[in-house]
Amino acid sequence: xxxxxxxxxxxxxxxxxxxxxxxxxxxxxxxxxxxxxxxxxxxxxxxxxxxxxxxxxxxxxxxxxxxxxxxxxxxxxxxxxxxxxxxxxxxxxxxxxxxxxxxxxxxxxxxxxxxxxxxxxxxxxxxxxxxxxxxxxxxxxxxxxxxxxxxxxxxxxxxxxxxxxxxxxxxxxxxxxxxxxxxxxxxxxxxxxxxxxxxxxxxxxxxxxxxxxxxxxxxxxxxxxxxxxxxxxxxxxxxxxxxxxxxxxxxxxxxxxxxxxxxxxxxxxxxxxxxxxxxxxxxxxxxxxxxxxxxxxxxxxxxx
Amino acid sequence: xxxxxxxxxxxxxxxxxxxxxxxxxxxxxxxxxxxxxxxxxxxxxxxxxxxxxxxxxxxxxxxxxxxxxxxxxxxxxxxxxxxxxxxxxxxxxxxxxxxxxxxxxxxxxxxxxxxxxxxxxxxxxxxxxxxxxxxxxxxxxxxxxxxxxxxxxxxxxxxxxxxxxxxxxxxxxxxxxxxxxxxxxxxxxxxxxxxxxxxxxxxxxxxxxxxxxxxxxxxxxxxxxxxxxxxxxxxxxxxxxxxxxxxxxxxxxxxxxxxxxxxxxxxxxxxxxxxxxxxxxxxxxxxxxxxxxxxxxxxxxxxxxxxxxxxxxxxxxxxxxxxxxxxxxxxxxxxxxxxxxxxxxxxxxxxxxxxxxxxxxxxxxxxxxxxxxxxxxxxxxxxxxxxxxxxxxxxxxxxxxxxxxxxxxxxxxxxxxxx
Numbered sequence: 001x002x003x004x005x006x007x008x009x010x011x012x013x014x015x016x017x018x019x020x021x022x023x024x025x026x027x028x029x030x031x032x033x034x035x036x037x038x039x040x041x042x043x044x045x046x047x048x049x050x051x052x053x054x055x056x057x058x059x060x061x062x063x064x065x066x067x068x069x070x071x072x073x074x075x076x077x078x079x080x081x082x083x084x085x086x087x088x089x090x091x092x093x094x095x096x097x098x099x100x101x102x103x104x105x106x107x108x109x110x111x112x113x114x115x116x117x118x119x120x121x122x123x124x125x126x127x128x129x130x131x132x133x134x135x136x137x138x139x140x141x142x143x144x145x146x147x148x149x150x151x152x153x154x155x156x157x158x159x160x161x162x163x164x165x166x167x168x169x170x171x172x173x174x175x176x177x178x179x180x181x182x183x184x185x186x187x188x189x190x191x192x193x194x195x196x197x198x199x200x201x202x203x204x205x206x207x208x209x210x211x212x213x214x215x216x217x218x219x220x221x222x223x224x225x226x227x228x229x230x231x232x233x234x235x236x237x238x239x240x241x242x243x244x245x246x247x248x249x250x251x252x253x254x255x256x257x258x259x260x261x262x263x264x265x266x267x268x269x270x271x272x273x274x275x276x277x278x279x280x281x282x283x284x285x286x287x288x289x290x291x292x293x294x295x296x297x298x299x300x301x302x303x304x
Numbered sequence: 305x306x307x308x309x310x311x312x313x314x315x316x317x318x319x320x321x322x323x324x325x326x327x328x329x330x331x332x333x334x335x336x337x338x339x340x341x342x343x344x345x346x347x348x349x350x351x352x353x354x355x356x357x358x359x360x361x362x363x364x365x366x367x368x369x370x371x372x373x374x375x376x377x378x379x380x381x382x383x384x385x386x387x388x389x390x391x392x393x394x395x396x397x398x399x400x401x402x403x404x405x406x407x408x409x410x411x412x413x414x415x416x417x418x419x420x421x422x423x424x425x426x427x428x429x430x431x432x433x434x435x436x437x438x439x440x441x442x443x444x445x446x447x448x449x450x451x452x453x454x455x456x457x458x459x460x461x462x463x464x465x466x467x468x469x470x471x472x473x474x475x476x477x478x479x480x481x482x483x484x485x486x487x488x489x490x491x492x493x494x495x496x497x498x499x500x501x502x503x504x505x506x507x508x509x510x511x512x513x514x515x516x517x518x519x520x521x522x523x524x525x526x527x528x529x530x531x532x533x534x535x536x537x538x539x540x541x542x543x544x545x546x547x548x549x550x551x552x553x554x555x556x557x558x559x560x561x562x563x564x565x566x567x568x569x570x571x572x573x574x575x576x577x578x579x580x581x582x583x584x585x586x587x588x589x590x591x592x593x594x595x596x597x598x599x600x601x602x603x604x605x606x607x608x609x610x611x612x613x614x615x616x617x618x619x620x621x622x623x624x625x626x627x628x629x630x631x632x633x634x635x636x637x638x639x640x641x642x643x644x645x646x647x648x649x650x651x652x653x654x655x656x657x658x659x660x661x662x663x664x665x666x667x668x669x670x671x672x673x674x675x676x677x678x679x680x681x682x683x684x685x686x687x688x689x690x691x692x693x694x695x696x697x698x699x700x701x702x703x704x705x706x707x708x709x710x711x712x713x714x715x716x717x718x719x720x721x722x723x
Binding site: 149150151153154155157158160161162213214216217218219221231232234235236238239241 | 349354355356391392394395396398399400402403405406407409450453454456457521522525526628629632
């Protein structure tokens with residue numbers, strides 16, 4: 001050992017094989033010391049408990065409580081529920097995971113992570129909600145009617161205008177519903193009272209700005225909002241008529257899923273609405289209630 | 305009791321600068337007898353309690369917004385325009401109107417308000433001719449800000465702004481022939497791929513064109529081969545006038561007339577519809593000129609200054625928002641549901657507004673004082689003459705020396721040399 005070492009040392013600089021032909025040669029004792037590392041290799045850390053366990057199933061990230069997510073129940077956010085119902089209607093196998101805006105690449109929920117297979121791991125780029133329709137068309141099993149006609153396009157503006165604004169008012173600004181709002185969006189975020197107050201204020205302010213912006217009026221008027229929602233639901237009920245699905249389609253489409261996302265949340269008994277104005281409006285149109293029941297039956301069986 | 309219709313005044317050769325006002329004027333001309341109503345270009349949304357024009361004053365009862373005015377008049381029995389529509393047609397009418405209020409309003413806002421060149425060349429001068437002097441400083445920017453918010457969901461706001469920035473910069477840069485870099489060398493033209501060669505103005509134009517054609521094709525299909533949108537008979541319905549208002553404003557010639565070209569080139573049926581409605585309007589009233597009335601109580605100088613002050617206060621960053629909200633009622637809740645604890649005018653918002661105003665004015669005053677005291681007399685730079693400091697020990701070696709002088713080791717070394 002000693003002999004070897006003394007014979008090695010003088011020619012170490014030029015006899016260095018391919019390691020690092022730099023100007024500073026590492027002295028052999030140090031090199032041998034370094035070669036002993038790593039002394040111990042730990043086993044790899046386990047993945048965090050919340051990381052996706054089954055990657056062979058698509059995962060939809062939505063606003064939902066953790067317990068409901070495990071049972072695959074409907075989300076409590078209309079735009080998430082819309083896509084959740086639509087994907088179910090298209091026959092796509094997916095599971096839901098509770099998430100929030102900050103987790104989304106686009107800043108908005110929902111988004112979908114497609115299943116990754118071992119041979120093509122690069123497919124897991126998240127799919128934002130505006131691409132979900134294409135995804136469903138490619139991967140879905142049941143054929144969801146596409147190609148919206150002009151009527152559907154005009155009726156869609158009800159959902160993005162009157163009904164959405166009335167929803168924003170009812171959930172965020174109507175004081176009797178404060179308890180529901182904090183149960184859905186505020187309590188899960190933080191236990192600190194200061195943080196909760198701030199978030200409540202921010203949510204209310206954002207909702208108010210959103211309503212004012214889209215209505216183009218300087219003040220939020222709840223009567224006008226509810227009146228608009230009533231007219232809109234009335235028109236939807238008229239156009240649905242006695243048919244099963246909107247616009248005489250043979251099977252439910254994205255439009256049906258969008259209407260369902262609002263009517264279901266308003267009619268759902270597990271949400272404790274105190275200001276029941278919007279719920280009462282929907283209940284006045286029995287065919288909308290039946291429409292919601294039909295979709296609930298298809299997507300979630302008899303669970304309500 | 306006479307009906308008073310308060311609207312935004314005429315512009316671009318049309319009866320009003322606002323689509324809903326335009327529709328309301330056309331509807332009144334067609335259906336309400338001439339002697340029953342007066343048209344007032346009040347040009348001030350504050351005349352109505354809802355801060356929204358068109359507004360109808362019927363013996364002290366105010367109604368604002370086109371749909372509300374129509375339903376109010378129908379309720380009074382003055383108008384029977386939509387009475388014979390089937391429920392399905394009523395639903396369609398409401399859906400089309402909502403479509404106009406979302407997509408149509410966004411497109412009109414983009415072409416007339418958001419695009420800086422249209423704003424500078426067309427829309428702002430129109431407002432300047434409508435408004436009295438100091439109000440031209442506060443009202444049009446507020447309207448434009450609201451329009452930009454309204455067009456935000458179309459996603460072309462930043463593109464439209466870029467279009468004009470690009471257009472102006474390219475016109476200025478083409479004058480100087482040889483571009484040079486900051487170091488004085490000639491700048492070589494970059495070789496661009498097809499995607500990078502696409503200027504933002506082209507991208508914006510393509511996107512706007514697409515949106516405009518989308519919008520027009522929906523309306524075109526809704527119109528079909530019928531004479532009017534909802535029925536083929538002689539009489540238009542209330543929606544036809546609203547569509548008239550929006551489509552006429554889309555035909556205004558702007559520096560980038562994307563909407564106008566899309567509408568007039570590809571959708572002759574819509575253009576024919578506009579002519580049809582215009583003709584039937586003229587036939588109903590037998591005359592083509594409107595009688596405008598001065599606002600009933602012309603505001604004096606004080607009134608104008610008051611509105612100006614209000615508008616200025618609303619434009620103060622940080623404060624204006626709360627002030628406007630308090631001034632205009634904030635989140636209104638009907639007394640039947642909300643209870644008394646929640647009054648329409650929440651005093652806390654006033655406190656926030658006033659507190660914000662006080663804080664910001666105090667800050668501005670302090671800043672001004674500080675700036676004033678920092679300014680030398682008449683802008684001359686300050687010279688200060690000082691006697692030379694003592695230059696002993698290490699200090700004579702400049703800054704380094706004085707740093708070293710401060711070190712205790714050196715003190716000791718100098719004071720007590722080692723024996």
